Amino acid sequence: MGKRRYVIIMAAGSGTRMGGPLPKQFIEIRGKAILQHTIETFLQACPGISVVTVLNSDYIEYWRSYCLRRNFTCPQMIVSGGFTRFHSVRNALDKIPEGAVVAVHDGVRPLVSSGLVREMFEKAETVPALIPVVPCVDTLKVLQKDGEKLETVEGAVADRSMLYAAQTPQIFHSDTIKAAYSLAYDTMFTDDASVVQKYGKSLSYTIGERLNIKITTQEDLLLAEAVMSLRIKG
Ligand code: C5P
Numbered sequence: 001m002g003k004r005r006y007v008i009i010m011a012a013g014s015g016t017r018m019g020g021p022l023p024k025q026f027i028e029i030r031g032k033a034i035l036q037h038t039i040e041t042f043l044q045a046c047p048g049i050s051v052v053t054v055l056n057s058d059y060i061e062y063w064r065s066y067c068l069r070r071n072f073t074c075p076q077m078i079v080s081g082g083f084t085r086f087h088s089v090r091n092a093l094d095k096i097p098e099g100a101v102v103a104v105h106d107g108v109r110p111l112v113s114s115g116l117v118r119e120m121f122e123k124a125e126t127v128p129a130l131i132p133v134v135p136c137v138d139t140l141k142v143l144q145k146d147g148e149k150l151e152t153v154e155g156a157v158a159d160r161s162m163l164y165a166a167q168t169p170q171i172f173h174s175d176t177i178k179a180a181y182s183l184a185y186d187t188m189f190t191d192d193a194s195v196v197q198k199y200g201k202s203l204s205y206t207i208g209e210r211l212n213i214k215i216t217t218q219e220d221l222l223l224a225e226a227v228m229s230l231r232i233k234g
Helices: 034-045 057-069 085-093 114-123 174-180 192-198 218-233
Strands: 005-011 050-055 076-080 101-106 129-135 143-146 149-152 164-166 170-173 204-207
Touching: 005 034, 005 085, 034 050, 034 101, 034 114, 050 057, 050 085, 057 076, 076 085, 085 101, 085 174, 085 192, 101 114, 101 174, 114 129, 114 204, 129 192, 170 174, 170 192, 174 192
Parallel strands: 005 050, 005 101, 050 076, 129 204
Antiparallel strands: 101 170, 129 164, 129 170, 143 149
């Protein structure tokens, strides 16, 4: 039998770049909060998975009453977020026992497919850290800012064939990620993989999904709406 499965859904950000009154994870797409879409994908992929939802303490009551109103009754352990994403993950890891497999996923990535989640959990049984990445298709420039002006950095070349964008869910053996998060905070920690790597553990990679975007701007919201409509029709 496989290890017990957990997902930590990160939703404690303020999401101010979207501009509206509500943080973006609570905006509705096709009549349902982005956060609910995201949690439902994990429940569909892995029935019986334990869900830990990390929220800004100002929005815990809001989310509880939203779920009640919508009859969204999935059991969730709700945890208060921290100052940065790193501190939010660290708070949530207190709820995760040793000997389990745990996915950490951004609440604002509702388009990840349940197929990818299922496949990743299966692969993650045998490796301590599994990270989804997509190859970079754009030509990247290494530039520096002089005030508002962008300038060439002589000799700095980004070799596209070696560049990949990291996504979530990132899946870990709980012993590995819990130990890694005992490290002191570093501003270079932009995802969980960077914490685990700094701790000295090797990472395994799998190809992610181009549509698994982190909803950040109004354009992302339009794209997510379009994709969800097509998936429902398809
Ligand atoms: O800020 P960024 O876009 O990198 O946030 C990625 C995810 O981490 C979002 O889902 C956000 O809600 C979450 N987050 C968090 N606690 C913070 C900051 C961000 O849970 N303090």
